[in-house]
Amino acid sequence: MGRLPKHDKMGMKKGPWTPEEDLKLSTFILQNNTHGSWSTLPSKAGLQRCGKSCRLRWINYLRPDIKRGDFSLQEEQSIIQLHALLGNRWSTIASQLPKRTDNEIKNYWNTHLKKKLTKMGIDPVTHMPNHQQSKYFTNLCHVVQWESARLQAEARLSNPNCATKAPPPPPRCLDVLKVWVEANPGVEISNAMFNGFLASNDQPQNSTGNHRDDWVKGTMKNSHKIEEHTYPDTNYFIEEGDDLFSCWNVLEDGHLNCWDCL
DNA sequence: AACGTGCGCAACCGCTAGTCG
């Protein structure tokens, strides 16, 4: 993996890092409790690398607080949802996924998630279904719901007068609002918009949705985390099991219909 | 076994924003 060692015009080494170089870099930073100035670090640490290369190696590989290995289903979902909201702002997305680096998330998106969404009939750029007849469409109802909420939030931002008319977004929305605000400094959040972002579990929007939620919770009382995945004012909700997600909707006669499992 | 091909990911490159004198 990596590249063959090369040197640039200044005689700085390029290419894959050796275990000895890793050791030198880690030891220097840990002993000093700081990397200090990246541009002066290489000479101080006895490395023939440019500061930029040292910084990247530390941040993406050597830092003790990074998690490596497969992404969990929850992490995958977070990436998809945050990408729908933020686009290719990998560092912002990474800031919401503890112990993951932007480079790792970017690679995972480009090599796994993009293909996965495409296969499921979802455009990975717009996060919209390519065609509603896709046999995978029903599997992704939560993704589509999410995108719908995002568009509603954007509409509310551009036209505050519509804020109270828009239906409430999916769960975990306050977390998302927080991310959105961090990613869009300077944009003011009106009270109406904030209320619109509140999860209905905290502040039920209307009696119909509340009644339905109660009914769903009562019916599915053996399900775990059901509240987290119930989409208010819609017919859809997600049941999270130990290692799979089931997509359900409530039929007009009150029966539950399982669409599919993820 | 040999070869070709595609994939995964570490590392690089170029650009931008922030800071400081």
Next chain:
DNA sequence: TCGACTAGCGGTTGCGCACGT
């Protein structure tokens, strides 16, 4: 205000490996 310098970000590259033929 301007230029130099630095840090950080996102896009791209290229090598090693796995897998298919």
